[in-house]
Amino acid sequence: QAQLVESGGGLVQAGGSLRLSCAASGITFNVNVIGWYRQALGQQRELVALISNGRSTKYADSVKGRFTISRDNAKNTVYLQMNDLKSEDTAVYYCYADKFFISADNWYNFHEYDYWGQGTQVTVSS
Numbered sequence: 001q002a003q004l005v006e007s008g009g010g011l012v013q014a015g016g017s018l019r020l021s022c023a024a025s026g027i028t029f030n031v032n033v034i035g036w037y038r039q040a041l042g043q044q045r046e047l048v049a050l051i052s053n054g055r056s057t058k059y060a061d062s063v064k065g066r067f068t069i070s071r072d073n074a075k076n077t078v079y080l081q082m083n084d085l086k087s088e089d090t091a092v093y094y095c096y097a098d099k100f101f102i103s104a105d106n107w108y109n110f111h112e113y114d115y116w117g118q119g120t121q122v123t124v125s126s
Contacts, residue, residue, distance in 0.1 A: 001026050002024075002025070002026040002027050002028070002097075002113070002115045003024070003025045003026055004022055004023070004024050004027075004034075004095040004096070004097060004115055004116065004117035005022065005023045005025075005095075005117060005118070006020060006021065006022050006093065006094070006095045006117045006118065006119060006120040007020070007021050007022075007023075007120060008020040008021050008120060009093060009120030009121045009122045010121075010122070010123070011123045011124075011125065012085055012122075012123070012124055012125070013124070013125050014085060014086055014087055014124055014125065014126045015084060015085065016085050016124075017081070017082060017083045017084075017085065018082045018085065018122060019079055019080065019081050019082070020036065020079065020080040020082065020093055020120060020122070021077055021078075021079055022034070022036070022077060022078045022079075022080075022095030022117060023075070023076060023077050024076045024077070024078070024095075024097060025076060027076075027097055027115065028113065030099050030112070030113070031097050031098060031099055031113055031115065032052055032053045032099055032100060032102075033050050033051070033052050033053075033097065033098060033099070033100040033102075033107070033109075034050070034051060034071065034078045034095070034096070034097040035047075035048070035049050035050030035051055035058075035069060035078065035095075035096055035097075036048040036049050036050075036069065036078075036080050036093055036094065036095060036096065037093070037094045037096050038089075038091035038092065038093045038094065038122075039091055039092050039094070039119075040088075040090060040091040040092075041091075043091075045094070046060065047060050048060055048063055048067065048080065048093065049063065049067055049068075049069040049080060050069070050096075050100075050107065051069045051070070051071050051078060052100070052102055055071070056102060057069055058105075058107050062088075063082075063089075066082065066083050066084045066085075067080060067081065067082050067083070068080070068081040068083075069081075078095065080093070082122070085122075085124045086124060087124050087125070087126040088124075089122060089124050090122060090123050090124050091121075091122060092119040092120065092121050092122075093119065093120050093121075093122050094116055094117055094118075094119045095116070095117035096114075096115065096116055096117070097113065097115040098110065098111060098112060098113050098114055098115060099112045099113060
């Protein structure tokens with residue numbers, strides 16, 4: 001049974017930092033990308049950051065230079081270090097994993113597995 005469990009969310013003031021963690025278990029070896037999406041109240045879910053098995057990374061333009069995604073394969077855990085947080089970063093953050101085809105800057109999601117975590121709330125106060 002595949003499982004993604006997020007932790008590390010909370011309330012932080014604007015300009016502050018948080019680190020999210022996602023512990024993965026039971027994920028098939030065909031899954032080669034894991035990362036983070038977020039959904040603000042009344043908004044659509046959007047990509048935040050992804051990292052491949054080869055440690056290639058992809059970021060949303062809105063978080064480039066502020067957020068860093070990393071992974072510890074020995075712990076089956078992916079992290080999202082979020083610095084200089086802004087009120088517009090307030091959202092539920094979801095861990096996600098699936099099989100992608102990656103070519104240069106193009107990341108094609110096969111949507112073959114669509115593994116999602118339960119989400120963790122991040123609230124940034126201004």
